[in-house]
Amino acid sequence: MSSGCTRHPSNPSAGACRQCEETFCEDCLVFPFGDTKPPMCIGCALAFAGVRPGAAGAPKAERSARPKRFGRRKQVRIEAPARASDYVFDPDEPLFS
Numbered sequence: 001m002s003s004g005c006t007r008h009p010s011n012p013s014a015g016a017c018r019q020c021e022e023t024f025c026e027d028c029l030v031f032p033f034g035d036t037k038p039p040m041c042i043g044c045a046l047a048f049a050g051v052r053p054g055a056a057g058a059p060k061a062e063r064s065a066r067p068k069r070f071g072r073r074k075q076v077r078i079e080a081p082a083r084a085s086d087y088v089f090d091p092d093e094p095l096f097s
Contacts, residue, residue, distance in 0.1 A: 006041075019044035 005011045005025035013023035018038035029039040032048070046052040 015039050017041040017044050019048065 003012065004023070005013050005028060006022045007028055008025050011025035011027070014026040015029055015038075016023050017029070017040050019040055020043075022041065024039075024041050028041050030042055030045050031037065031039050032045050040048065043052070
């Protein structure tokens with residue numbers, strides 16, 4: 001291990017990230033898979049989880065082209081008379097066509 005953390009040069013390194021293989025201090029390392037597995041730096045752990053793609057030197061995730069599922073709804077226009085007095089109710093005529 002080298003003598004200092006990559007992000008905090010004054011702190012001694014506690015280990016290397018399993019993804020980017022740089023050395024980090026205890027504050028910068030997390031154990032997302034448990035204490036028995038190698039640690040990851042916070043940036044690589046966030047990128048691995050999908051929270052921050054491309055963080056801390058991790059490969060940037062390409063955005064997949066998803067089909068558009070929902071579009072705008074078509075609005076129905078109903079021709080209404082200009083004035084309420086122009087409207088004549090006919091019980092035999094359907095209200096909606």
